[in-house]
Amino acid sequence: MAPGAWFIKHSGDHSHPLGQLKPNDLGLFDMHGSAWAWCQNVFFSYPRGTKGNASVDSEDSLNINYNQGRAVRGASCLDLAMIVRSAQRLNALTGHNDGAFVLRLTRTYD
Numbered sequence: 001m002a003p004g005a006w007f008i009k010h011s012g013d014h015s016h017p018l019g020q021l022k023p024n025d026l027g028l029f030d031m032h033g034s035a036w037a038w039c040q041n042v043f044f045s046y047p048r049g050t051k052g053n054a055s056v057d058s059e060d061s062l063n064i065n066y067n068q069g070r071a072v073r074g075a076s077c078l079d080l081a082m083i084v085r086s087a088q089r090l091n092a093l094t095g096h097n098d099g100a101f102v103l104r105l106t107r108t109y110d
Contacts (some may be wrong), residue, residue: 005033007084011077033084035102036072036092043069043091066094076100 004021015050028084047055069091075084
């Protein structure tokens with residue numbers, strides 16, 4: 001079995017079926033690597049907190065503007081291990097697809 005995320009060193013330059021790697025500590029499978037995950041958020045630079053305080057995170061508009069980039073997270077099977085993490089994000093134009101992006105369906109946990 002490979003490490004906890006698919007990345008360039010052991011992916012064979014392609015994505016893999018879900019559930020082949022061990023889950024994370026929360027029991028979630030395939031949260032990193034294999035393919036970049038499209039996010040709801042428009043891509044923007046995070047504001048800096050002031051005087052050691054965190055900045056407020058707020059949702060942006062749900063309207064989709066195809067000329068405005070959306071955030072993608074998690075990296076892909078074609079990336080180096082050091083960037084395969086949820087904090088890694090890129091700006092990608094809506095509709096762009098080079099085979100390294102996926103839509104991850106989620107729901108609120110009650």
